[in-house]
Structures are given as C-alpha cells and as structure tokens.
Amino acid sequence: MWNVADKTLKNRLILGTALYPSIEIMKQAIIAAEVDMVTVSLRRQKMNDRGNNYFWDCIKELGCQVLPNTAGCRTAKEAITTALMAREIFNTNWIKLEVIGDDHTLQPDPFELVIATKELISQGFEVLPYCTEDLILCQRLVEHGCNVLMPWGAPIGSGQGLCNPFALKTLRQRFPDLTLIIDAGIGTPSHAIAGIEMGYDGIILNSAVALADAPITMAKAFNLAIKAGRYAYEAGAIPARELAKPSTPLLDTPFWHQETTND
C-alpha cells in the first residue's frame, strides 16, 4: 500500500489504457498487472457513437480508479478546459496534467504547465503534472501546491528508459518526502525497476505493455518487476565498489597464511 495525495493504492504501477490490440486485451492486461488505477482520456464523441462507449463500460466494470489526462493539449487554456470536462465526466478532481510543447519529443511545455497548474489547483484540483526532470520547474510546481510530480523518463512511447538518471536522482534527493512517479519513456521491466530502486514511488506506463508482442504477459512482468524493485529499495542495496571483496570468509580456509616451501 502507498499513498498518492489523498488516495491509497496497492500497486505502484499505474497503467495506461490506450494502444492495445483490442479492448478485451486491455482488460486482461489490467487484470494481469493487478493495478488499481488506470489513466484515461477524453475525445470528441462522434455523432454515430453517442450512447455507446464499450471502453468506458469496461473500465467501470473493472472497478479501477481513474486518472484522467489532458493529452493533446498545447496551451494552459486547453488543458484547463479539458481538466474541467474530465472532472465532470469522471467525477474526480485528479488530473494528469499534460501540456505538450514539442510535437517530435512530446516534451512538456514548462511555462504553460505552471500556468495551468496554478489555475487548476486554485479550482480544487489535485494536479499530477507530467513534467520534465528539470529541478527548477519541479520546484515551481511544488510551490504552487503539487503533492505529486511525474517527470518523464524519456519521450512518450520511446521505450528508452531513464535517459537522465542523474537529474532523476537529484529530484529524489531534493524532494525526499514528495510522491514522485516516473511517467513516460519506460520500455522494459528493467527500466521500471531502475526507477523504483532509485526511490521513485511509482511508475506510469502504457506503450511498453500495450504494444508488446504479448501485452498480457508484459503486464504481469511489469507488475512483478515493480514489486521486486520496491523490495530492493526497502532492503537497501550495497554500495558499488571498484574492486572485489570476497564473499567467502578466508580466515581458516586451508593453507591460510601458510608459507609455501620448495624443499
């Protein structure tokens, strides 16, 4: 169990719901991952689709908590309006705030992000900002009232893992009591483990599971990996050393400190 703002979750993995080969596989992946929170989004409701939303019916049936995002927004104004719409539809004041500044990297726009964060918090939102690992940006977000930060590991969907571990470690050190979640860029379970072993509280990912050859199996792999990573973090890893240190005690081994003779 871990606390994220005012919620308690069992699993440190939060799973996205997009890009799966089918809704059925998405459902099975969510079950296999044992997650209790999933990310969702909003899109225009087509005239011929109205009243028929199998996806949303499935999510409600699974009973997961939802974390709506503002994906696709490029200005604070768009993100604020989208967040307000999400709050009404999903009946939650939580928002995964995404304000994209570059189409090629999907890098967050830090300036618009701060503006949107400030406004949404003033309107009672629990803002979980998708941000870069920039320390000063993160400081501003915290100053405006964010209880959670969600720096990227790498560009969304790139699967590159943690591109800037130094900065991610710095954030962990500078915000020792804040909930930190790595959001985006994770490709393999080992990437997720690295983040959790670093002390990050959780991982949000989507593409790494949804686009895997076998999404349901990959969902299980991430579930186990993140649990293993957390155990490792709590256990405390040994410091890395430059030279070897024998694991087998040498005292009283045969021939210990015995002079060799060549008589």
Added chain:
Amino acid sequence: MLKITLNGDLIELKAACSVTQALHHWGYNPHDIAIAINQIFVSRNDYATTMLQNNDIVDIVAPMQGG
C-alpha cells in the same frame, strides 16, 4: 437558423435553443459527456440556461483510452 460547429463539423439548427435542447436534438445522453463552447467549459448544471449562439464552436467529449 444557427450555424454551429459541432466537433469540427458545420451543422445547422433551425431555431435558437439551449444546450439541453440541442443535446436532446442530437441524441446525446448528458450524463456521459462533457461540453465546451468556444473552448470554455460548460457545466452540466448550466445546460438548461446556456443558449447556443450563431457561429458557436461546440466540443462534446466522452471517455476514451488514454496513456
């Protein structure tokens, strides 16, 4: 006659009407959607008293997969 852009498509309404009336006309269930008019959020509580204007841009959204 009102010209409305609904989710990017230009449509016409024969007479002035509220958001509640427009949603009914278009066949939407107001409990499954959210609305912005001219990029400004309109709360469900205000549907009945919000009148659509000529050239309004209406976005109606619903839950969708997201990462």
